[in-house]
Amino acid sequence: MSRSVLAAALAACLLPALALAAPAAKHPAKPTASPSSKEILDAAPASAWHVPPADTLLYMDVPAGRVVIELAPQFAPAHVDNIRALALGHFWDGLAIYRSQDNYVVQFGDPDADEPGKARPFPAGAKAHLPAEFDRSTANLPFVRLPDVDGWAPQVGFSGDFPAARDPKSGRAWMTHCYGTLGAGRGNPADSSTGAELYVATGESPRALDRNITVVGRVLKGMEYLSAIPRGPAPMGFFTDPVMRVPIKSIRLASEVPEADRVPIEVLRTDTPTFTRLMEAKRNRHDDWYKRPAGHVGVCSVAPMVRTPPAH
């Protein structure tokens, strides 16, 4: 085989598992092929998409661009309330991403939080102590269960469109740590997080953290502005040299931003036939490129399905 043939096929090779932005396949799909993500999403009714409430969206502006974050008050109400108060008080403006550890997390907030004279005070309305919110009752919690086995939890699926897990025996549910998960850093005491110091998972899903720390949301858009930050040279990826830290221009609730300046965004509902079809196509993917369907899909296999709302 010539390299030109090899390389001509490059554009079709290593297709991402669920690539909204991927170009159409070079070759027409075989009649037996599973539909592509794009085909499934193009066929979705408008009702398959929803607009997250503006007071659950955070805009984190860093030099590289804007990161759009979705908060999950149904899982971490006290933390989300505190994060809202911190954002309204402009707590993070001028602070920094002070940790980037390969295959683990970036972490941000106040690098001087442990310096009594230098730590930035919390704004009015933000609390210095919160309860741990590692999990919650399954009562009245919508849950779209995946039939697929998971080694870390008895049941996995989606709740409020967030990757989640559930234990029917204990009646508890929690958000799972996937790529792009946002959590609240803490010290040794379970209730030592406030939401002021936050982390985002940037590598293999750190599922061992599940139920050991409070998950507060996930990145919907702009993940690449966090994940490609050079790794910190100090142990655990800390940037001890302030020059290496990535400054945070601002973190704002979308509800505080004039409507004209908001990022138009819709999230695919997981409790829809569209999502079920997407997961099934992903589970048993067979097309010109895939030779052997996995017969499985993981709760962390699917990135947040977002789109810019179509013009009317």
Added chain:
Amino acid sequence: MSRSVLAAALAACLLPALALAAPAAKHPAKPTASPSSKEILDAAPASAWHVPPADTLLYMDVPAGRVVIELAPQFAPAHVDNIRALALGHFWDGLAIYRSQDNYVVQFGDPDADEPGKARPFPAGAKAHLPAEFDRSTANLPFVRLPDVDGWAPQVGFSGDFPAARDPKSGRAWMTHCYGTLGAGRGNPADSSTGAELYVATGESPRALDRNITVVGRVLKGMEYLSAIPRGPAPMGFFTDPVMRVPIKSIRLASEVPEADRVPIEVLRTDTPTFTRLMEAKRNRHDDWYKRPAGHVGVCSVAPMVRTPPAH
């Protein structure tokens, strides 16, 4: 709780799952705590470590630093032979990393491979066609099985210290796609990879690729020089603008490099009590920080365990 207490605990918070470089815990471990990775590794006998043969190690030099790669001839003999021939012929020198897709892969080789007049010819000894090596027989294949359930394969574990899976029914084994896995890009035909175009997984383990493409090895060291590359702006993370590509200074077999210039490196053997203890400590981690052991560990949860050999 004051923020100073919160922040003072930051250094202990969000400990990586298996952090060889992590500092000692601030507080003495409770008598009931599981041993730390560092404690287990410090207690390991010299025989728990092995030195990979120099003709299975590649040094990939990019501007940010040196990436050390371990090849797996036991899984992909034809591809590894071809990669050796390409390295000996200095095929990659001056070529580039031409793709960086968030939460998926970086890919490198000849960006002009599909331009008949511009494609770089293969050096003598390198073949233009190879068989697909998606899996192999389990016969005579050492396999350290994990007891943990895996959704993607009937059995998972380690073989030649590489993360791997096995299907007793079909008698086949394969390397699993984990963070840092090195594979050979291909077009639609199963046997269209040559090892000239390679990719490294840089996000959530893309396990759906297992048995759909030839895995040839893994990154042992320097992963951060690949994973932190800014993502490409074109679909699937391609850098269509040559200026954005990351140049490859050279890729060499360690066996071709004078001994004095080699990277001293040892890899922890997975068929040792030390490794079993490490996995168990990881599976049921309980210490001052972890409140709830996961009771599970994944085949991709553990990064390659490497060290610089101690001075004698």
